[in-house]
Amino acid sequence: MSLKTLVTSPISGFALFVLFLALLLRFSITSQRLFTTEELALFNGTDPGLPILIGILGSVFDVTKGKSHYGPGGGYHHFAGRDASRAFFSGNFTGDGLTDSLRGLSSTEVKSVVDWRDFYLRSYKPVGKLVGRYYDSRGNPTKYLKGVEAKAARGAQLLEKQKIEEAKQPQCSSKWSQDEGGEVWCDVGYPRLVKRPIEIALTGKMSKRCACFEESQLGQPGLEVYEGCDYNANRCKV
Template sequence: MLRGALAAFALALAAAWFWGHGFDPGQRPLVLLLSAAELSLCRGSEEGERLLLAVLGQVFDVESGRRHYGPGGAYSSLAGKDASRAFATGDFSPAGLVDDVSGLAPLEMLTIQNWLSFYHKNYAPVGKVVGRFYDENGAPTEYLRQAEALMAEGQRLQAQEEDKKKQFPPCNSEWSSAGGSRVWCSKQSGGVHRDWSGVPRKLYEPGSSHSHCVCVKAQGQPSSPQMSHRGELENPLLQEYEGCHPLAEWCAVKE
């Protein structure tokens, strides 16, 4: 009886995959609503058994990636479950392979969202897991809405960080036993391509006693109208390197 139930379940999953890929345009796509227990049967370990995983309650058919997700694959621990938390933390122990994302920071949630986009791009979505993220009717839960709010905040913070990186691109750096540490600026330093090189400065974040090296525009329009036309050199969060000419494009760093 159990074998027959599993076979029927496998057929339903197969139908969902085919309909979801447009093989029957006259039908509405079938969205499977699975319990966590039902999803756990879909690890592709037996003949005819589907190979599924879930992210934030959304179920994907990863059969085309069997060498990665099937038995013996590098990511086989993700199959048959919603292990959303592991996509952010990198914890692939049993304790980490869970769908509980409470306590994760916005940027960690954004990482999960990026993985969700990856699966939508590369694999077929076939259903939803009833539980933490979706109710018995397949409607989003309050928990999912809170997770989505964190992901939106993560996008805002990421955009803010990108803007800051354009304003203050990171320096190039190197160390050698003979010459010690050196930092310098170029038109590509920090991975930010621009039409100016800039000069090295220590950037202190508000409320922090630690700094990191950034390249600072030494002339032109500053970000604040209260500053002169010396680029960002008068920004109060910046500090010159000791013993380095204020307009030099590289500096030796004293330990």
């Protein structure tokens, strides 16, 4: 049978169509599949014949191209073969810190984890979903994931609101060096520490910011003079 006959034959054409659908289905399964926790653990970089995968908020990414970082001995190896979403914010890479739970995190903290997921979407190939906290057995988003997305959106709104508010009060200039340490100063006004709203504070270290206040504003409540710095100094060591 000639190639032309094979292609134009109704039966052969149907067979080719079925074959095409089978290949398409196979491609969709292999490129975007569902993983169990146990299956994902196999892709932790210890088997050179397998890709290295990580999960974040239930989305699974192939990070093999970054194997020097995600493979054994790499600085990010603790993320390989698991969903350790919380550690993307906390930096706790041991024991209970390597969990996908975001329980207890503020809206701005949750937003920072979502931002990491978006980074992987831009930088690495998504290969599937992890069945569990964020996706069900059919690959559909769970209520937990929808709640995380909503909380992150609130965090984005709060940060934008805070950005607008902080723009009203000039921020201190600053510098740091290993030899001299840190210094903050104001070209106009005096440096003071001022507390951020608790929902904005990402960590204890970021719960305050340095802003410049004019002399007439220094009597406002909540302004803190840097330790060891003169009340009227416009430069302070930190």
